[in-house]
Amino acid sequence: MIKIRDLKKRYKMGDQELWALDGVSLEIAGGEFVAIMGASGSGKSTLMNVLGCLDSPTSGDYELEDAAISGCKDVELARIRNRSIGFVFQSFNLLPRMTAVENVELPLLYSQVRAPERRQRALAALGEVGLAERVHHRPNQLSGGQQQRVAIARSIINRPRLLLADEPTGALDSKTSEEIMELFLKLNAEGMTVVLVTHEPDIATYAGRVIRLRDGRILSDERKKSR
Amino acid sequence: MIKIRDLKKRYKMGDQELWALDGVSLEIAGGEFVAIMGASGSGKSTLMNVLGCLDSPTSGDYELEDAAISGCKDVELARIRNRSIGFVFQSFNLLPRMTAVENVELPLLYSQVRAPERRQRALAALGEVGLAERVHHRPNQLSGGQQQRVAIARSIINRPRLLLADEPTGALDSKTSEEIMELFLKLNAEGMTVVLVTHEPDIATYAGRVIRLRDGRILSDERKKSR
Numbered sequence: 353m354i355k356i357r358d359l360k361k362r363y364k365m366g367d368q369e370l371w372a373l374d375g376v377s378l379e380i381a382g383g384e385f386v387a388i389m390g391a392s393g394s395g396k397s398t399l400m401n402v403l404g405c406l407d408s409p410t411s412g413d414y415e416l417e418d419a420a421i422s423g424c425k426d427v428e429l430a431r432i433r434n435r436s437i438g439f440v441f442q443s444f445n446l447l448p449r450m451t452a453v454e455n456v457e458l459p460l461l462y463s464q465v466r467a468p469e470r471r472q473r474a475l476a477a478l479g480e481v482g483l484a485e486r487v488h489h490r491p492n493q494l495s496g497g498q499q500q501r502v503a504i505a506r507s508i509i510n511r512p513r514l515l516l517a518d519e520p521t522g523a524l525d526s527k528t529s530e531e532i533m534e535l536f537l538k539l540n541a542e543g544m545t546v547v548l549v550t551h552e553p554d555i556a557t558y559a560g561r562v563i564r565l566r567d568g569r570i571l572s573d574e575r576k577k578s579r
Numbered sequence: 580m581i582k583i584r585d586l587k588k589r590y591k592m593g594d595q596e597l598w599a600l601d602g603v604s605l606e607i608a609g610g611e612f613v614a615i616m617g618a619s620g621s622g623k624s625t626l627m628n629v630l631g632c633l634d635s636p637t638s639g640d641y642e643l644e645d646a647a648i649s650g651c652k653d654v655e656l657a658r659i660r661n662r663s664i665g666f667v668f669q670s671f672n673l674l675p676r677m678t679a680v681e682n683v684e685l686p687l688l689y690s691q692v693r694a695p696e697r698r699q700r701a702l703a704a705l706g707e708v709g710l711a712e713r714v715h716h717r718p719n720q721l722s723g724g725q726q727q728r729v730a731i732a733r734s735i736i737n738r739p740r741l742l743l744a745d746e747p748t749g750a751l752d753s754k755t756s757e758e759i760m761e762l763f764l765k766l767n768a769e770g771m772t773v774v775l776v777t778h779e780p781d782i783a784t785y786a787g788r789v790i791r792l793r794d795g796r797i798l799s800d801e802r803k804k805s806r
């Protein structure tokens with residue numbers, strides 16, 4: 353599903369260069385559940401942005417479902433993103449003037465789904481993350497953890513083939529975190545590939561494989577022993 | 580230092596009412612180190628906003644250092660906030676067009692400190708949170724955890740008497756979290772009162788007292804046994 357080879361991402365600031373990704377190579381098969389860990393600033397969100405077709409690498413190759421991403425034009429990237437990828441951003445990125453249910457419906461606007469079905473599916477997704485009673489609240493009327501859960505509901509409403517989640521439980525208490533991880537496990541069992549960034553070992557244990565980054569490179573890549 | 584009695588905060592949405600705080604009473608003495616815990620949506624950030632003079636309660640009393648806050652005008656509240664309180668917001672709230680060091684200097688603009696000393700103190704605060712090499716980056720050139728640390732540096736630059744920190748380590752890996760908690764312990768030993776919201780038991784153990792909220796009320800309030 354995902355093949356990246358020698359991926360590099362350089363930021364230039366004046367005459368300084370920062371290699372946020374410094375040669376990352378890995379393959380993720382369809383249906384895997386992968387956790388990405390590493391210190392603050394090690395390149396996790398940068399890697400997720402490249403995987404999510406939100407950012408292009410400085411060099412290296414990226415194939416998503418056998419399609420070479422590196423050569424894609426913006427229009428093509430947008431199409432791939434909307435149809436195949438669900439993304440939970442580290443800073444949620446909700447639209448402040450729309451309610452929870454309107455935010456969750458957004459990915460369906462690109463599809464052929466009509467308004468009544470969009471609304472019903474968005475309400476169902478909000479139910480799945482425990483927010484049935486907050487559907488008409490706007491982001492500034494929601495707690496931090498509630499905003500994060502709206503972002504999660506939005507990311508899964510299209511039942512994407514690939515879910516990229518950057519710290520999806522960072523703002524959640526342990527009980528709510530477990531509910532969200534059980535939801536991801538269920539979607540993964542139904543075929544969705546899950547790649548999630550986390551700092552918490554308790555969250556990483558839900559994954560079948562843990563990749564650790566350090567200074568823009570892979571430090572280790574370990575699969576769980578099968579039971 | 581802090582006395583709140585029967586604090587309530589109601590939000591009205593159409594004809595629905597939501598009591599985010601539903602009768603909270605507590606006292607915190609100067610120099611304490613308190614952790615506030617509770618499920619997502621239980622009222623923690625709402626309580627912090629009232630303690631930080633950013634929001635007024637619907638009813639109930641709040642005395643900060645023996646001054647009755649409930650009756651204050653906005654100008655007076657702003658003066659108290661700037662001089663006595665440091666605040667780390669759950670969503671960081673950095674100014675996007677300013678660099679890290681400019682963001683950290685902001686609280687000193689209200690004081691009599693001149694520009695060269697402001698710059699030197701802001702650089703020192705950024706050093707204390709491990710960001711000496713990111714001082715001229717703007718927020719969108721920083722990782723999530725780096726943005727959080729800029730917010731922390733900004734909150735302590737005035738050496739406020741009261742530090743209110745809402746999930747200050749939420750975006751940080753465990754090593755960086757420990758460094759930040761050691762910094763808070765040091766400032767607390769120097770006399771700063773610390774009230775921090777956290778979901779993580781490992782972070783709460785740094786505090787001498789843990790207050791748990793549920794549905795806008797205090798569920799429990801326990802002090803650590805002294806050693």
Ligand SMILES: Nc1ncnc2c1ncn2[C@@H]1O[C@H](COP(=O)(O)OP(=O)(O)OP(=O)(O)O)[C@@H](O)[C@H]1O
Nearest residue numbers: 493495496497498590599619620621622623624625
């Ligand atoms: N402006 C508002 N209008 C309506 N309801 C609000 C508003 N702000 C907050 N709420 C509601 O008040 C409740 C408490 O919110 P608060 O932000 O204090 O929770 P919290 O304990 O900080 O949660 P978290 O751990 O998720 O950050 C939530 O259920 C939220 O939906």
Ligand SMILES: Nc1ncnc2c1ncn2[C@@H]1O[C@H](COP(=O)(O)OP(=O)(O)OP(=O)(O)O)[C@@H](O)[C@H]1O
Nearest residue numbers: 363372392393394395396397398720722723724725
């Ligand atoms: N636009 C940019 N310009 C310059 N440097 C950048 C930019 N974006 C990110 N960086 C730097 O690249 C590095 C990696 O950032 P990234 O956001 O990928 O880290 P991360 O592993 O997600 O960290 P965290 O755990 O704190 O979220 C950081 O050191 C950051 O300062």
Ligand SMILES: [Mg+2]
Nearest residue numbers: 397442722723
């Ligand atoms: Mg990140």
Ligand SMILES: [Mg+2]
Nearest residue numbers: 495496624669
């Ligand atoms: Mg909160």
